[in-house]
Amino acid sequence: MSATANKKAGFGSVLWDYLTTVDHKKIAILYLFGGFFFFILGGLEAMLVRIQLIQPDNNFVSAQFYNELMTMHGTTMIFLAAMPLLFALMNIAMPLQIGARDVAFPFVNALGFWLFLVGGIVVNISWFTGGAPDAGWTAYTPLSIFSESHGLDYYSIGLQIAGFGTLMGGINFLVTVITMRTPGMTMMRMPLFSWTTFIASVLILFAFPALTVGLFLLTFDRLFGANFFDPSMGGNVIIWEHLFWIFGHPEVYILILPAFGVFSEVISTFSKKRLFGYSSMVFATVLIAFLGFMVWAHHMFTVGLGPIANSIFAIATMAIAVPTGIKIFNWLFTMWGGTLRFNSPMLFALGFIPSFTIGGMTGVMLGAAAADFQYHDTYFVVAHFHYVIVGGTVFGIFAGLIYWWPKMFGKVLNETMNHWFFWLFFIGFHLTFFLQHFLGLMGMPRRYWVFLEGQGLDLFNLISTIGAFFMAAGTILFIYNMIWTALKAPQAPADPWDGRTLEWAIASPPPFYNFKQLPLVRGLDPLWIEKTEGNGKMQPAEPLGDVHMPNNSFIPFVMSVGLGIAGIGIIYQVDNPMWWIVAAIGFIIFFGSMAVRSLKDDLGYHIHKEDFEKEGDGSNG
Amino acid sequence: MKGLTSKFKAVGALMTLALILSGCGEEFLSALRPQGQGASDILSLMILSIAVMMFVFVVVMVIYVFVILKFRQKKGQEDFIPEQVEGSHTLETLWTVVPIFLILILAVPTVQYTFSLVDTSPQVSAEGEEDQIWINVTGKQYWWHFEYDGMDVTTSQELYIPTDRRVFLSLHSEDVIHSFWVPTLQGKIDVNPTGNRNEIWIDAEKEGVYWGKCAEFCGPSHSLMDFKVVAVSPGEFEQWVKDMRNIDPEATPESEVAAAGQEVFANNCMSCHANGTSPNKIGPNVSNFGDRERIAGVLEYNKENLIEWIETKGKDMKPGNLMTSAAYDLSDEELEQVAEYLMSLSPSEITPENANDNEYIESDLSDLFVDEEKDESSQEKSEEESEEDSEEDSDSN
Amino acid sequence: MADELLKSTNLPHDPERATLEGKNKFLGFWFFLGGETVLFASLFGTYLALKNSHLDGVPASELYGLGLVFIMTMILLTSSLTSVYAIYHMKNNDHKKMMLWLGITVLLGFSFLGLEVYEFYHYVNDYGHGFTTSAFSSAFYALVGFHGAHVAFGLGWFILLMVRNRKRGINLYNAPKFYIASLYWHFIDVVWVFIFTVVYLMGVVG
Structure with a gap:
């Protein structure tokens, strides 16, 4: 196995390798391509939305199609693009940063990816089967239970499947961080990206089950005649809003915390300084996560929960600004006194600071419950969350992708193209979204298919659409860069950025076992310590010995496909009971392969120490 | 002295900010x-929060720009290794404590307004408690219905209110969640199909026609669910109420075409659309259709649009609207007649024009509330009934 | 080394946590149960919000028969105890006794499930209290049914483990599997205690 893995292989065997892989680095690549595919899809949907809003009373798309577009844009970007792209970063970087040979549950890791992919595909099949979901990504009831096409069935079942995948990924990362750290890597020596992965995983663990329940109830209402949200049958539509936001608000922090982690790594590396106030950064992360669970009702200020509840949630919301502010200033002072290099990951980090500060400011403004009566459900909110999610999460994803690209593919992306990409995207982003703050206050609610003439909304909408084209151009350039780099760029060195953490101590891309000998960590930024105080190489924490590796498995793929088939069967059994057969087949595949997994002993295999010796010294790893 | 100037500066900055913002958007939207208050x-509150946030932003940006300019790597410095600073307790405490104070500054008025904006208890003046005007608002896909509680007045799409006085709204939806928003007058409040009815007040400080919007996504024509608030002086409002409660739906219009249209309307439209104070709200009430600012809330008010609407049942003019399921099929002549009839419905002298004419008629509106006390017995009875109704409502919900 | 994992001799006292894989499973499963707690909490919340929305149907206070539910509770609590015995014998490397107690656990589980099915059947037929009757009935079956589905899944899991390991002893590879299965069983039991209190007792009282 160890010998064959590095040989040139045909397309078939590469495909089979990726279908069965349990290697966190390959799963990261899978997440990257899966997530990026959906990112493009969501981007196209956004472009159509913006073109529709280029002028008043436009008729570029129909009202129904517009609603499907904006629903799928939100759903795709949050669940199927941002989450998996972050998972790609977590998968590639976190195990390396803590000096692990793999994650705690390699099998579950693969299962998580395939569930996400199948879930995402299920949601998108709806485009071809009579209409995509059309009730907004929040799918507020009872609009979502009255919606006539099967779109929302695809939404609830697809997200359910993808959600299972995410939940498993979260548990996997939690256990990995707790049990798989290399000797000397204490919790308080962990790189901040690993910390934020850990905390985001805690959020996933406690937030996603609320969505699971919400989606189950929605499915039951739509497909099995239940009455949770049906006003005429005693249902209560507000339950959905609570369940959705109990999940939905922590979700925001699931998206932003890992991005914070990326920026902490990038800013520290490219300033050649250790992170300013490391422990307060960790503390702030934990505090944000903790508060993140107590503010969900700030999405519901106008629902009529009463002034007491609104005031409490308002103050809790504003309180989150404090740990976030701590982080911003810590980043600024990490740069203070350093020597800054403006490589493209650093550009994204520098672009992030003002953008996210604006997003945070409008966040506090939105938290003021009384004022939210005006902001709520207008373009002000649209502007706000794009400043947070694009200015924070997406910038973070791009910074992280460029930063860790050599660890994934062994090549550094072209810097010139990345600079162009950054400026196009950055300028386009502000053009698109800054004026939307004002559009909202000038009386434009969100999710509007058309705006009427003579309301003074024309100019800002036009500018916003122009900005969107800049962002699209930037993204296309980035895709070109990916291809160009794959074909033309030279092999990257192990440590192209003068890094500080463990992932830069091993080759780019790392061997499939990561570390030949687990490294001994002597403090925060372990590689930097060895660079300044040692010989620049990590010292081993163990003698050279056999390394235990997990076996590849096809089962995660089969299980996920089975669940997808079952889902489709469930959706259509309302039309024709024969579809129950399809559902049954799906479930048999799912539970059958689950049973095979537990019945068959899977003990993994060992790379023997003699094989390592044959390979020669190489860089330490 | 110095403190005073800086205070002036702060106030000046706030005023400038307010001035810049007030240049944004149309007066009616x-x-x-x-x-309104x-x-x-x-x-x-917005301006206060923007000011506080701008302070933070400026501090961040000053440090940011300084750091980028000052600490960029210079030529020949590639091997320089900066001091590896762990942190600073003083600084970290500073940027923890200062934001807490800033947030406290914001939190106090926030809580205050959060309570006052939804406080629907009667206004108390020197003369005692003011009589409250309560209006039951119903949101439906994709139009609005208004019933003036205790005044026996019903209308749709255009809400008439008196200026200089709070009007209290009690909101409820008959299908999906909507949200009632008149940006120039008050923040929005959701219109829910289940649970408690939401209550809020609005007021207008001067006459005008203010645009209202549905702010909660409610289906294909969410963006076309506009309505208007027509604020007229109290005396004009009083006149309007009196006219509206005395509508005779049977009265024959003057023009012959319109009279024929009345017949067509009675045969084809009455099952959903009421004229007068009938409680029928399957479709919008047409009592004062002749005075409307817009057709269906969004279309320019003219006969062509109206005929097209009736003929196509608004299929493309307001996608997803429920009139498309109506069974009628009218000839061109009948369409013309109905349109004529509807445009002739103008029971009151008070129209949106009165909201723009700067004519101000005083009234304390006591006339509107006198009736209530006069036939207290009958009023009470009807109130009881309506209470029963609402109880049934909440039961079935 | 692989043989080491499958040997049933010289087991340490905590065979379920003796290997890294075992430790990971142990920890991961605890986290999973944390997520499950949120799942059931959401269902409880939904049930509480809707429990008075019975429309024309039978209200909770007239529906529930505490006698049957009490017996079900006792059965499930006992099965939790018997699974503790099974794990106790696992730690003592006594394969036979572990299997015996697991068997008893499974039997008790099945009788619980059987009674639950009877209970639902009774509600539907004698009270017209079906899944689609009202918001209350939907919420009731969603909560209690989710728990029932967990019980069924747990039973399948136990049986699969017993069948697979009937001929081989306890070892470092399968000990964690037995252990987390029993952990799951305890969790289901705890959830039922809450269902008994929140749904049935509070339902009957008012």
Whole structure:
């Protein structure tokens, strides 16, 4: 196995390798391509939305199609693009940063990816089967239970499947961080990206089950005649809003915390300084996560929960600004006194600071419950969350992708193209979204298919659409860069950025076992310590010995496909009971392969120490 | 002295900010150009929060720009290794404590307004408790219905209110969730199909026609669910109420075409659309259709649009609207007649024009509430009935 | 080394946590149960919000028969105890006794499930209290049914483990599997205690 893995292989065997892989680095690549595919899809949907809003009373798309577009844009970007792209970063970087040979549950890791992919595909099949979901990504009831096409069935079942995948990924990362750290890597020596992965995983663990329940109830209402949200049958539509936001608000922090982690790594590396106030950064992360669970009702200020509840949630919301502010200033002072290099990951980090500060400011403004009566459900909110999610999460994803690209593919992306990409995207982003703050206050609610003439909304909408084209151009350039780099760029060195953490101590891309000998960590930024105080190489924490590796498995793929088939069967059994057969087949595949997994002993295999010796010294790893 | 100037500067900055913002948007639609106390209160809170946030932003940006300019790697410095600073307790405490104070500054007025904006208890003046005008608002896909509680007045799409006085709304939806928003007058409040009815007040400080919007996504024509608030002086409002409660739906219009249209209307439209104070609200009430500012809330008010609407049942003019399921099939002549009839419905002298004519008629509106006390017995009875109704409502919900 | 994992001799006292894989499973499963707690909490919340929305149907206070539910509770609590015995014998490397107690656990589980099915059947037929009757009935079956589905899944899991390991002893590879299965069983039991209190007792009282 160890010998064959590095040989040139045909397309078939590469495909089979990726279908069965349990290697966190390959799963990261899978997440990257899966997530990026959906990112493009969501981007196209956004472009159509913006073109529709280029002028008043436009008729570029129909009202129904517009609603499907904006629903799928939100759903795709949050669940199927941002989450998996972050998972790609977590998968590639976190195990390396803590000096692990793999994650705690390699099998579950693969299962998580395939569930996400199948879930995402299920949601998108709806485009071809009579209409995509059309009730907004929040799918507020009872609009979502009255919606006539099967779109929302695809939404609830697809997200359910993808959600299972995410939940498993979260548990996997939690256990990995707790049990798989290399000797000397204490919790308080962990790189901040690993910390934020850990905390985001805690959020996933406690937030996603609320969505699971919400989606189950929605499915039951739509497909099995239940009455949770049906006003005429005693249902209560507000339950959905609570369940959705109990999940939905922590979700925001699931998206932003890992991005914070990326920026902490990038800013520290490219300033050649250790992170300013490391422990307060960790503390702030934990505090944000903790508060993140107590503010969900700030999405519901106008629902009529009463002034007491609104005031409490308002103050809790504003309180989150404090740990976030701590982080911003810590980043600024990490740069203070350093020597800054403006490589493209650093550009994204520098672009992030003002953008996210604006997003945070409008966040506090939105938290003021009384004022939210005006902001709520207008373009002000649209502007706000794009400043947070694009200015924070997406910038973070791009910074992280460029930063860790050599660890994934062994090549550094072209810097010139990345600079162009950054400026196009950055300028386009502000053009698109800054004026939307004002559009909202000038009386434009969100999710509007058309705006009427003579309301003074024309100019800002036009500018916003122009900005969107800049962002699209930037993204296309980035895709070109990916291809160009794959074909033309030279092999990257192990440590192209003068890094500080463990992932830069091993080759780019790392061997499939990561570390030949687990490294001994002597403090925060372990590689930097060895660079300044040692010989620049990590010292081993163990003698050279056999390394235990997990076996590849096809089962995660089969299980996920089975669940997808079952889902489709469930959706259509309302039309024709024969579809129950399809559902049954799906479930048999799912539970059958689950049973095979537990019945068959899977003990993994060992790379023997003699094989390592044959390979020669190489860089330490 | 110095303290005073800096205070002036701060106030000046706030005023400038307010001035810049007030240039944004149209007078009838923009939340930045408030025409009522609710929106004014909120705007003052917005300006305070923007000011506080701008302070933070400026501090961040000054450090940011300084750091980028000062600490960029210079030529020949590639091997320089900066001091590896762990942190600073003083600084870290500073940027923990200062934001807490800033947030406290914001939190106090926030809580205050959060309570006052939805406080629907009667206004108390020197003369005692003011009589409250309560209006039951119903949101439906994709139009609005208004019933003036205790005044026996019903209308749709255009809400008439008196200026200089709070009007209290009790909101409920008959299908999906909507949200009632008149940006120039007050913040929005959701219109829910289940649970408690939401209550809020609005007021207009001067006459005008203010645009209202549905702010909660409610289906294909969510963006076309507009309505208007027509604020007229109290005397004109009083006149309007009196006219509206005395509508005779049977009265024959003057023109012959319209009279024929009345017949067509009675045969084809009456099952959903009421004229007068009938409680029928399957479709919008047409009592004062002749005075409307817009057709269906969004279309320009003219006969062509109206005929097209009736003929196509608004299929493309307001996609997803429920009139498309109506069974009628009218000839061109009948369409013409119905349109004529509807446009002739103008039971009151008070129309949106009165909201723009600067004529101000005083009234304390006591006449409107006298009736209530006069036939207290019958009123009470009807109230009881309506209470029963609402109880049934809440039961079935 | 692989043989080491499958040997049933010289087991340490905590065979379920003796290997890294075992430790990971142990920890991961605890986290999973944390997520499950949120799942059931959401269902409880939904049930509480809707429990008075019975429309024309039978209200909770007239529906529930505490006698049957009490017996079900006792059965499930006992099965939790018997699974503790099974794990106790696992730690003592006594394969036979572990299997015996697991068997008893499974039997008790099945009788619980059987009674639950009877209970639902009774509600539907004698009270017209079906899944689609009202918001209350939907919420009731969703909560209690989710728990029932967990019980069924747990039973399948136990049986699969017993069948697979009937001929081989306890070892470092399968000990964690037995252990987390029993952990799951305890969790289901705890959830039922809450269902008994929140749904049935509070339902009957008012």
